[in-house]
Amino acid sequence: MHSSLSEIKAEVLGRIRPRPEERERLKEISGRILLGAERLAAERGIDLKAMLVGSAARNTWLAQDHDLDLFLGVPESADLGEALEVARLIAPEHEEKYAEHAYVHAKIDGFDVDLVPCYLVKDASRLKSAVDRTPFHTKYVSERIPGLEDEVLLAKQFMKGVGVYGSELKVGGFSGYLTELLIIYYGSFEKVLEAASGWRPGVLIDLEGRAAEERAAYTGREPLIVVDPVDPGRNVAAALTPDRMLQFAAASRCFLHHPNIDFFFPPSAKPLSDEELLGLLEARGSSLMLLLLPAPSVVEDVLFPQLRKAEESVRALLEKNCFSLLRSDVGCVSGRAFLLFELEVSHLSRASRRVGPPVWEADHLSRFLEAHPKPLSGPYIRDGRAVVELCRSYTRPQDLLAAKIGGLSLGKHLSSAIREGHNILVGPEIASIKDEEFRAFLREYFEARNWIC
Amino acid sequence: MHSSLSEIKAEVLGRIRPRPEERERLKEISGRILLGAERLAAERGIDLKAMLVGSAARNTWLAQDHDLDLFLGVPESADLGEALEVARLIAPEHEEKYAEHAYVHAKIDGFDVDLVPCYLVKDASRLKSAVDRTPFHTKYVSERIPGLEDEVLLAKQFMKGVGVYGSELKVGGFSGYLTELLIIYYGSFEKVLEAASGWRPGVLIDLEGRAAEERAAYTGREPLIVVDPVDPGRNVAAALTPDRMLQFAAASRCFLHHPNIDFFFPPSAKPLSDEELLGLLEARGSSLMLLLLPAPSVVEDVLFPQLRKAEESVRALLEKNCFSLLRSDVGCVSGRAFLLFELEVSHLSRASRRVGPPVWEADHLSRFLEAHPKPLSGPYIRDGRAVVELCRSYTRPQDLLAAKIGGLSLGKHLSSAIREGHNILVGPEIASIKDEEFRAFLREYFEARNWIC
Numbered sequence: 032m033h034s035s036l037s038e039i040k041a042e043v044l045g046r047i048r049p050r051p052e053e054r055e056r057l058k059e060i061s062g063r064i065l066l067g068a069e070r071l072a073a074e075r076g077i078d079l080k081a082m083l084v085g086s087a088a089r090n091t092w093l094a095q096d097h098d099l100d101l102f103l104g105v106p107e108s109a110d111l112g113e114a115l116e117v118a119r120l121i122a123p124e125h126e127e128k129y130a131e132h133a134y135v136h137a138k139i140d141g142f143d144v145d146l147v148p149c150y151l152v153k154d155a156s157r158l159k160s161a162v163d164r165t166p167f168h169t170k171y172v173s174e175r176i177p178g179l180e181d182e183v184l185l186a187k188q189f190m191k192g193v194g195v196y197g198s199e200l201k202v203g204g205f206s207g208y209l210t211e212l213l214i215i216y217y218g219s220f221e222k223v224l225e226a227a228s229g230w231r232p233g234v235l236i237d238l239e240g241r242a243a244e245e246r247a248a249y250t251g252r253e254p255l256i257v258v259d260p261v262d263p264g265r266n267v268a269a270a271l272t273p274d275r276m277l278q279f280a281a282a283s284r285c286f287l288h289h290p291n292i293d294f295f296f297p298p299s300a301k302p303l304s305d306e307e308l309l310g311l312l313e314a315r316g317s318s319l320m321l322l323l324l325p326a327p328s329v330v331e332d333v334l335f336p337q338l339r340k341a342e343e344s345v346r347a348l349l350e351k352n353c354f355s356l357l358r359s360d361v362g363c364v365s366g367r368a369f370l371l372f373e374l375e376v377s378h379l380s381r382a383s384r385r386v387g388p389p390v391w392e393a394d395h396l397s398r399f400l401e402a403h404p405k406p407l408s409g410p411y412i413r414d415g416r417a418v419v420e421l422c423r424s425y426t427r428p429q430d431l432l433a434a435k436i437g438g439l440s441l442g443k444h445l446s447s448a449i450r451e452g453h454n455i456l457v458g459p460e461i462a463s464i465k466d467e468e469f470r471a472f473l474r475e476y477f478e479a480r481n482w483i484c
Numbered sequence: 485m486h487s488s489l490s491e492i493k494a495e496v497l498g499r500i501r502p503r504p505e506e507r508e509r510l511k512e513i514s515g516r517i518l519l520g521a522e523r524l525a526a527e528r529g530i531d532l533k534a535m536l537v538g539s540a541a542r543n544t545w546l547a548q549d550h551d552l553d554l555f556l557g558v559p560e561s562a563d564l565g566e567a568l569e570v571a572r573l574i575a576p577e578h579e580e581k582y583a584e585h586a587y588v589h590a591k592i593d594g595f596d597v598d599l600v601p602c603y604l605v606k607d608a609s610r611l612k613s614a615v616d617r618t619p620f621h622t623k624y625v626s627e628r629i630p631g632l633e634d635e636v637l638l639a640k641q642f643m644k645g646v647g648v649y650g651s652e653l654k655v656g657g658f659s660g661y662l663t664e665l666l667i668i669y670y671g672s673f674e675k676v677l678e679a680a681s682g683w684r685p686g687v688l689i690d691l692e693g694r695a696a697e698e699r700a701a702y703t704g705r706e707p708l709i710v711v712d713p714v715d716p717g718r719n720v721a722a723a724l725t726p727d728r729m730l731q732f733a734a735a736s737r738c739f740l741h742h743p744n745i746d747f748f749f750p751p752s753a754k755p756l757s758d759e760e761l762l763g764l765l766e767a768r769g770s771s772l773m774l775l776l777l778p779a780p781s782v783v784e785d786v787l788f789p790q791l792r793k794a795e796e797s798v799r800a801l802l803e804k805n806c807f808s809l810l811r812s813d814v815g816c817v818s819g820r821a822f823l824l825f826e827l828e829v830s831h832l833s834r835a836s837r838r839v840g841p842p843v844w845e846a847d848h849l850s851r852f853l854e855a856h857p858k859p860l861s862g863p864y865i866r867d868g869r870a871v872v873e874l875c876r877s878y879t880r881p882q883d884l885l886a887a888k889i890g891g892l893s894l895g896k897h898l899s900s901a902i903r904e905g906h907n908i909l910v911g912p913e914i915a916s917i918k919d920e921e922f923r924a925f926l927r928e929y930f931e932a933r934n935w936i937c
Contacts, residue, residue, distance in 0.1 A: 231844035232868065274865050277843045281865065284846070315860065316879060317833035353828060355806060357835055357873070358861075375806060375833045380770035382810055383828070390730045390936060391684035393737070400937065407768065408811075408932040412727050412734065415685065417936055420810070426769060479861040483843060483870055484853065 036221070036290045043295045044181055047188050049094040057087055060140050061099055064121060068103055068146075071120050077113045080104040080151060084169040086207050089176055091183040093191075099144045102166060104151040107159060114148030121146060128330075131161050155261035167261040172211045185220040185295075186210050192295040193282035193482055195275045201335040203272035205279065212238060212257055212267060224283040230255070231280075232273050239263070282482035294482065302470030303477075305462050311477050312458055317357055318377040320428055321461050322436075324453040326368040327444035334363060337442030342370050344439040345432065353379055354428045360476055364468040368448065371476065377458075378426045382407050387417035429457045489674070489743045496748045497634055500641050502547040510540055513593050514552055517574060521556055521599075524573050530566045533557040533604060537622040539660050542629055544636040552597045555619060557604040560612060567601030574599060581783075584614050608714035620714040625664045638673040638748075639663050645748040646735035646935055648728045654788040656725035658732065665691060665710055665720060677736035683708070684733075685726050692716070735935035747935065755923030756930075758915050764930050765911055770810055771830040773881055774914050775889075777906040779821040780897035787816060790895030795823050797892040798885065806832055807881045813929055817921040821901065824929065830911075831879045835860050840870035882910050 034042070049057070065081040072079035085100035086092035103114040115133055119125060122137030122144065135146040150159045155167035176183065190196035190205050198206035205213075216238050217223045232254035235242060241263035242256075254273040259265040268276075286294045303311075312319060322345070327334065338361035346356055355375040362369055385403065388395035390412055399417055400410060406419035425431035433455055441449065456463065464470075487495070502510070518534040525532035538553035539545035556567040568586055572578060575590030575597065588599040603612045608620035629636065643649035643658050651659035658666075669691050670676045685707035688695060694716035695709075707726040712718040721729075739747045756764075765772060775798070780787065791814035799809055802825065810826040838856065841848035843865055852870055853863060859872035878884035886908055894902065909916065917923075 229844075231842070273868055277865050277868055281843045315833060315835040315873075316831075317835050353808060355808075355832075357833060357837060373833075373835075375836070376829045378769075380768060380810060380826075380828045382768040382770050382826075384810060389684070390734045391682075396936070408930060409934075410936045411932045411934045412730050412936065415726055415730055420768075420932070477861060479864045479873070481862075481864045483849070483863045483865065 034290065034292065039290050039292050039295075040185060040220070042292060043185060043188055046296075047093045047184050048181065049092065053094060054090075056140075057092075057097075057099070057142075060142060061087060061101065064099075064101055064139065064144065064146075068101070068117055068121055072103075072113075072117050075113075075117070077117060078106055078109060079114055079117060082166055082169070084165045088169050089172050089183075089211065090180045091172075091176065091187070091207065091211060093184060093187060097142045099139075099142045100147065100165075101144060102147050102149050102162070104149050104166065107150050107152055109150075111148040111150070111160075118146035118148065155259075156264060158262075164259075164262055164265075168208050171261050172208070172215070175215050176211060179214050179219070182214045182218075182220040182223075183211050186214055186223055188295045189220070189224075189282075189286070190279065192293070192297050193278065195279045195282075198270040199335075200270070200332045202275070203270060204275045205271060206267070209257060209267045209271070212236070212260070221287075224287055227280045227283040228287060229280075230276065232276070278481050281484070285482040285484040288484060300471040300474045300478075302467040303474045304470075308462050308470070308473060309459060315373075315477075318374040318428065319458055319461060320372045320374065320432065321456045321464070322370040322372075322432065322453060323456065323464075324368050324445070324448045325451055326363050326366050327448045329444050331363070333444065334368065335361070337445045338363070338368060338370065341439070341441040341445050344441060345370060345372060345436075348431065348435055348439065349374065349428055352425070352428075352431055353383075354431070358476075358479070362469075362472050364472065365466050367466075368445070369469070372428070374428055377428075379423060381422050381426055382420050383423040385419050385421050386413075387419065389415050390417050429455050487743065487745065492743050492745050492748075493638060493673070495745060496638060496641055499749075500546045500637050501634065502545065506547060507543075509593075510545075510552070510595075513595060514540060514554065517552070517554055517592065517597065517599075521554070521570055521574055525556075525566075525570050528566075528570070530570065531559055531562060532567055532570060535619055535622070537618045541622050542625045542636075542664065543633045544625075544629065544640070544660065544664060546637060546640060550595045552592075552595045553600065553618075554597060555600050555602050555615070557602050557619065560603050560605055562603075564601040564603070564613070571599035571601065608712075609717060611715075617712075617715055617718075621661050624714050625661065625668070628668050629664060632667050632672070635667045635671075635673040635676075636664050639667055639676055641748045642673070642677075642735075642739070643732065645746070645750050646731065648732045648735075651723040652788075653723070653785045655728070656723060657728045658724060659720070662710060662720045662724070665689070665713070674740075677740055680733045681737040681740060682733075683729065685729070731934050734937070738935040738937040741937060753924040753927045753931075755920040756927045757923075761915050761923070761926060762912060768826075768930075771827040771881065772911055772914060773825045773827065773885065774909045774917070775823040775825075775885065775906060776909065776917075777821050777898070777901045778904055779816050779819050780901045782897050784816070786897065787821065788814070790898045791816070791821060791823065794892070794894040794898050797894060798823060798825060798889075801884065801888055801892065802827065802881055805878070805881075805884055806836075807884070811929075811932070815922075815925050817925065818919050820919075821898070822922070825881070827881055830881075832876060834875050834879055835873050836876040838872050838874050839866075840872065842868050843870050844868075882908050 061083045068081040082102045082104060084102050087099050103117055105114045111132055118135035122135060122139060125135045125137040128134055128136050137144050147162055149162045152158050152163050155164045158164050187196060187210050195204040197204045213223045216236055217226050235256045237258040239260040242258045253266055253269055254276045255268040255271055257267040259267045342359055342361050346359055349356055357373040357375050359372045387399035390396055396417055403419045403421060406421055408420035410417045410419050425434060436449060514536045521534040522532060535555045535557060537555050540552050556570055558567045564585055571588035575588060575592060578588045578590035581587055581589050590597050600615055602615045605611050605616050608617045611617050640649060640663050648657040650657045666676045669689055670679050688709045690711040692713040695711045706719055706722055707729045708721040708724055710720040712720045795812055795814050799812060802809055808828040810828050812825045814823050840852035843849055849870055856872045856874060859874055861873035863870045863872050878887060889902060
């Protein structure tokens with residue numbers, strides 16, 4: 032079934048554009064909370080300005096995406112604690128969370144509401160806390176986005192579909208604000224895709240021509256620099272990884288060549304059955320090793336960097352010990368974090384080479400020989416150096432990992448999770464994990480398909 | 485059993501110094517051939533001077549070493565063919581061989597006699613053929629060696645015992661002439677060993693202070709430069725490999741610390757039994773792969789460089805395909821040449837990664853994707869590049885070698901030998917080769933022990 036681009040866009044918008052009743056409800060509920068907050072503050076003599084920010088404020092939220100970001104601004108000289116107190120009172124049943132500062136999260140009338148204290152600064156470049164910038168973003172976008180809301184919705188849904196939406200560290204993709212700026216800069220969904228089709232690392236987008244003011248601040252290794260129009264020292268795309276940027280570029284090119292609604296709504300990965308899993312293990316002939324541990328109770332933005340760091344540590348351990356890797360990945364499902372390693376070799380010879388010093392370095396040589404008094408073979412001379420062949424301590428990757436995991440650099444929360452208990456499963460043993468989300472993860476792992484053409 | 489250095493030397497000399505009757509016999513037989521050669525030449529009106537050269541002429545041959553080198557010199561203006569004709573007449577039952585020019589080999593009264601035509605040049609640096617230098621070597625050594633003959637014998641036997649004697653390409657060690665020069669330069673067997681104990685690559689020995697004359701000619705990568713006193717443009721140690729030089733250095737240091745007659749007469753390697761072979765394969769857990777082929781009928785100096793070259797080609801093939809090598813070696817026994825490869829992995833996963841171009845190189849990318857339409861996994865993006873996972877054609881090293889051997893760069897004679905027929909044996913299959921010399925080779929391969937301390 033081939034559809035034209037405009038047919039596809041129309042169908043997508045039909046599914047993601049909030050209906051009038053949803054808009055009304057959001058307006059009504061947010062208005063009520065804002066009013067309530069300012070009234071509570073006034074009763075307490077607190078100078079506070081409540082603001083709706085984020086996509087709800089800009090008319091760029093996707094249907095059914097019931098997140099409300101409400102900021103409670105106090106003067107720079109005031110105490111954020113007063114705003115936090117107001118937030119607590121608005122939603123008696125709430126959860127307190129913590130980013131740079133504490134904020135309140137609550138379910139109100141079916142919406143996920145974040146109530147975030149901030150300072151009302153004069154200029155976004157003179158902020159006291161990272162969240163202080165957000166009201167400026169909302170102002171900048173709100174002034175320019177009217178008429179382009181559908182374009183933003185299409186871009187967001189496209190990015191979701193191809194797996195690059197979200198600036199959280201787990202994804203490393205495009206934030207909502209970044210998407211809005213791209214639409215403002217290029218003018219439409221299609222123009223963004225056309226431009227992105229030609230991207231390679233090193234793109235600079237400077238909406239207000241302010242890059243020169245602060246050049247030095249973002250000449251790092253970021254693949255895409257989008258100068259924040261309200262704070263030119265900041266790269267709006269700082270969280271975007273090079274591979275996510277290129278994944279978007281490649282998908283854009285593909286979509287423009289072969290438009291298809293699947294880019295927006297990819298079929299969700301079905302859990303892999305036992306038969307499929309065992310069949311894939313057989314067909315790939317690789318050694319799949321799973322390290323399972325209890326997920327530490329931290330947010331994903333804390334967990335995922337630690338999982339990635341642990342993945343790198345284990346990869347380095349395996350490769351240093353000649354266990355050649357095909358691929359690896361990490362995840363977290365149903366309260367369990369995991370690291371998955373796929374190896375090209377299931378076991379190595381017991382014999383292994385240990386290369387010593389040049390034979391003319393008499394002192395080094397003596398120490399080397401004393402350290403290996405009974406080698407399997409040697410000592411012999413190769414390329415001027417003394418060499419011995421020794422018994423490898425671990426001939427299977429799982430034995431190596433089990434022995435060395437305690438000494439790896441894994442990040443604070445993962446280290447204690449591993450001490451609490453962990454499991455290493457290899458090959459068909461992995462089929463003992465029946466969790467559907469994990470099985471769906473495995474299908475995506477094995478397919479490993481990005482849109483590239 | 486610890487003996488003093490002088491006791492050891494006395495015992496060694498007792499075994500390697502030719503007895504008076506052996507000296508008499510050699511003198512008598514060589515004298516007879518020389519006389520016969522000159523008489524035959526005179527009868528034919530050929531201007532020819534017959535000379536005994538080599539260790540027999542210098543009194544530095546090891547007992548039981550029944551090689552005679554007789555050179556038949558003609559004037560520079562004459563034809564070497566005339567001298568060759570005389571050589572043929574001396575030994576009616578002979579074999580013609582070929583180095584730079586033809587020469588005659590014959591068994592005469594139990595001696596292996598080489599009859600080598602050469603030109604009588606005025607100066608060793610103005611030679612017409614490589615062998616023309618030899619009479620100058622004999623003259624140089626004969627004038628300086630009297631009184632040092634036993635030192636030469638000890639040095640030669642020591643080098644034999646530690647495996648570094650012989651300038652043939654199979655060994656890459658010390659020639660007889662080089663050994664004699666070392667004795668002349670340092671003054672005694674022990675002084676040679678003391679000096680060698682401190683060697684590292686880059687030693688220059690210049691007996692006549694003539695290095696400056698021709699410096700450029702031997703500033704290559706040779707680890708030991710011994711300026712030829714009769715032809716300063718030549719490095720007498722050109723055939724010595726760095727590892728053989730260092731093997732001698734290390735053995736010298738060991739021997740001086742722990743003198744032992746085993747350095748001179750190491751116990752010969754016993755053939756490995758089936759049980760020992762299978763036990764070692766088990767203990768090492770490695771994958772031993774043997775490539776057997778009919779030995780081409782060429783001299784070792786032609787065969788061994790080709791075997792080493794083939795070894796390098798196969799190593800490169802294996803490593804390029806991720807079959808990590810532990811060690812390899814080559815040899816030739818009972819009419820069969822062989823290459824032995826010991827691997828750390830017996831098989832690899834069927835899945836393997838193929839890394840393509842950066843995803844922004846649209847043309848390269850299209851060709852890459854078209855070439856791999858149905859990958860096992862992918863295409864996906866990693867580090868900016870398109871990656872697919874494909875089925876490896878060969879998951880076992882023996883399958884890879886069998887498939888690719890025809891296309892490897894192996895040297896002329898080996899290539900045709902391989903076309904004639906070859907076998908690849910793996911692991912316990914190697915136990916089907918019962919040849920005792922091969923089994924002794926295997927024991928030495930597994931021990932792989934040089935004198936190092």
